[in-house]
Amino acid sequence: MKHKSTDRTKDDASHADSRGRRRFLATTTALAATLAGGLTDLWGDEGREPGAPMRPYGERSPFEKVARKSSRPGPLSGTGSTLTPLESLYGIITPSALHFERHHSGVPTIDPDKHELLIHGLVEKPLVFKMDEIKRFPSVSRIHFLECSGGSAGEYQGDPAPTPQQTAGLFSCSEWTGVPLSMLMREAGVKPSAKWVLAEGGDASRNARSIPMEKVMDDVLVAYGQNGEAVRPEQGYPIRLIVPGWEGNINVKWLQRLHVLDQPAMTRDESADYDDLLANGKSYRFSFVMEAKSIVTRPAGGQHLAGPGAYEITGLAWSGRARVAGVEVSTDGGKNWLKTELQQPVLKNAAVRFRLPWNWDGNEAVIGSRCTDESGYVQPTHEQIIAARGTHARFHYNGIKWWRLQKSGELTYA
């Protein structure tokens, strides 16, 4: 008993002593930490300060600076586009905050309680849906990529972009949740003469595109969920169309109206913009599908390898026509191709992550990837595309992208 008490006194004394010292140390550490930007000393043996409190909506680490980058500033701050930093992403899902943007008239602020979706035209009964009604339908979630048809467009004119973000950053992939558009169409009752549906957004420019009825009834989604939460305002809050595998522009954001028609409306975007002009002066009309494409994101332009040794060559592949069947990588500019490992799951109309372990011998290398889809389509070379379409097209570019690795470890476009 006595023994114990003595001990305790002794303990208490030393405790008090160490507590004082700890407090002093804590103060100095906190001060140092404040100066150094709130660092936590993981290995200090002089006591550890508890970390930051919890918060209702999380933020990434302050050390993470990865960001979208503006590609073509428009006349107004809300027009133009921003690019996804593909080289800094892992897996296949693009964080919603890094999803590429392409707006024609800024991002509207829409109150979901007031938002309505009108379906009219060649239907039995024109209907207006509120958001809570749209969410009452049976929902589906699917992982789909979106690519602006202007992705890598500069490559047509031989204007190679220096990084994956700058060449292919008009590409992102998310899990989308919503209701199949076919379900809403059945609700309104599509008439037999209906062949197209004009989808209109609620942005200031009322961006509008016509979609063939066959696709509408196949796999188009009216999405309100993106990566587990509500679709982001930049991505079409509160609802947007997801038209799997088809050019980004037709995936109308801020969806407010669906006009069922017997013909395409020939809006500016479909009749006079996203049409690839060929060398003979004619233009492709209704180029909807985004064809098989892939890009090595690491090691890639704008990066630096520390020296010879083991690296992983990785990147993303996708196809809007059929599931990705395989991706090959070449480190000698296309003389030899090596089969890569595909990360599961490999889903239709979704991004696919490919990987290849590689030992860099320190010599110059030219690194690129080639995607093949299950339709048998092989991602073409730049030269093949130019031979087929000339250099005046501005959309749907999917050529093989090469990165040149110098002996110094610097990587640039090839």
Added chain:
Amino acid sequence: MPRRLFFWTLCFVAWASLHAQTNSGGFPFWIQRKRVDPAPKPAGFGRPASAEELKQRDITVLSDGAGLPDGKGTAAQGEAVYRDKCASCHGTNGEGNLPQGPQLVGGIGTLATDNPIRTVGSFWPYATSVWDYIHRAMPQNQPGSLSTDDTYAVTAFLLNRNKIVETSEVMNKESLPKVRMPNRDGFVPDARPDVGKNTRTFGENRNQKSQAR
């Protein structure tokens, strides 16, 4: 026992004919067709759209002119509207001012040359699309602010500067769809895959396929 046999035969025929009726589709009655779920019944969500809100919200304009509203305008009238609302981004005569606004006038006949110039005049196949786009999206700093007459007038102005209509020609819902744009026949259906279609099967499957053939 022929009578008993006759009885059972009759029973069998009756049973079979019943199935033939309920199991139509060209299959022998003993093969059950795969049951197809009937189309889901409407859930009854959504409210009927009123004629008034349809009139207000439906701004669709088709290339045959369907959807164009009453109203009219000429290039002469459109010049002032263009100068006030459009010229700051598209230039005094539609020559363009990138990145503010693209060129709208000229370039006709250049599409097959080494330096194609895509404008309303040289590239757009339908005059109705010009009206629709101005009505939807222009001017970019205040879409929807032009009156119907002003929209017809600015459309007429752009067509006139492209030498497609006369200065005094009235553009309205009857005349606009009849305007024939120079590049009306300049489009072909998407011919892709135009490259990369050298059909192959990836990896091991290739050998299996070729053996099968």
